[in-house]
Amino acid sequence: MRIAELINRTTLFDRILLVFMVFVTGAAIVLVPLCLPRGGQVRIEVDNKLLYKLPINEDKTIPIGGLVVEIRAGKVRVADSDCPGQICVKQGWIDSGAIICLPKRVVITVEGTAAVPKGIDATT
Amino acid sequence: MQQREKYRLALLAACAIAMYGFERLIPTPIPWLRFGFANIITLITLTLYGFNAALTITLIRILIGSMLTGTFLGPPFVMSLVGGVFSVAAMWAAFRIRVFGPLGLSLIGAFFHNLGQLLAVYAVFIQNLRSILILAPVILFIGTLTGVLNGLAVIFTMEHLKKMSDNVQNTQ
Numbered sequence: 001m002r003i004a005e006l007i008n009r010t011t012l013f014d015r016i017l018l019v020f021m022v023f024v025t026g027a028a029i030v031l032v033p034l035c036l037p038r039g040g041q042v043r044i045e046v047d048n049k050l051l052y053k054l055p056i057n058e059d060k061t062i063p064i065g066g067l068v069v070e071i072r073a074g075k076v077r078v079a080d081s082d083c084p085g086q087i088c089v090k091q092g093w094i095d096s097g098a099i100i101c102l103p104k105r106v107v108i109t110v111e112g113t114a115a116v117p118k119g120i121d122a123t124t
Numbered sequence: 125m126q127q128r129e130k131y132r133l134a135l136l137a138a139c140a141i142a143m144y145g146f147e148r149l150i151p152t153p154i155p156w157l158r159f160g161f162a163n164i165i166t167l168i169t170l171t172l173y174g175f176n177a178a179l180t181i182t183l184i185r186i187l188i189g190s191m192l193t194g195t196f197l198g199p200p201f202v203m204s205l206v207g208g209v210f211s212v213a214a215m216w217a218a219f220r221i222r223v224f225g226p227l228g229l230s231l232i233g234a235f236f237h238n239l240g241q242l243l244a245v246y247a248v249f250i251q252n253l254r255s256i257l258i259l260a261p262v263i264l265f266i267g268t269l270t271g272v273l274n275g276l277a278v279i280f281t282m283e284h285l286k287k288m289s290d291n292v293q294n295t296q
Contacts (some may be wrong), residue, residue, distance in 0.1 A: 011228065021268045
């Protein structure tokens with residue numbers, strides 16, 4: 001069978017569907033990495049020294065001094081603290097940025113490997 | 125069910141199982157990349173003998189195929205089962221509206237097979253939307269590619285079958 005014959009065997013809707021699928025596939029390949037939520041690593045520093053570097057998508061609970069840091073479902077929070085202010089506890093779950101507990105000198109940051117902008121920014 | 129129909133279904137199911145076994149021998153870069161050649165048989169059955177026949181041979185193929193490969197009742201079995209049923213149902217619905225040829229039906233079948241598999245994975249095994257999102261583009265790409273390949277194979281096969289039946293009628 002020749003190619004022309006083969007094309008004749010497809011209906012208009014076949015071709016529309018094929019173009020649509022190719023388009024959706026292309027869009028997914030381009031868009032999904034862009035809108036993937038950040039993630040990657042949780043860094044926990046105490047007194048400016050790096051104590052833990054953990055993947056954010058692995059559930060874990062870590063006690064540090066008077067703090068309890070909880071990692072669950074791609075997010076991190078301070079579950080409990082024995083300090084008077086409780087600011088870090090009230091901040092709740094984060095998946096980007098940082099939680100800083102000054103009295104204990106604990107800094108919890110989420111650094112996303114995927115979230116680092118690689119394109120052109122204002123300075124380049 | 126008539127004896128003749130039973131034989132026909134058994135033959136088609138055997139073809140589908142053979143296809144399934146054959147494609148497992150083809151080395152692929154990603155271990156769970158499958159061509160879904162068995163869908164060629166499913167699609168031909170669907171167009172020639174209707175929904176019940178297609179569903180029957182799909183279920184037989186998944187059951188026997190999983191027993192042959194030792195995955196019976198394991199995760200791959202559940203995924204195949206949900207994917208297979210989804211795919212047959214979607215192809216039948218698309219076939220009924222009568223605007224799609226084999227190529228379109230095959231694309232729809234591949235897409236819904238993957239959709240069913242992902243739903244099965246999500247519902248039964250891991251509730252991790254992120255990993256499914258990461259897989260989505262790869263799965264869409266593979267689905268489209270294998271959908272086109274199988275669709276073309278169905279067109280060729282149907283053409284061949286038509287010629288053969290013409291020859292039989294001419295000689296009679």
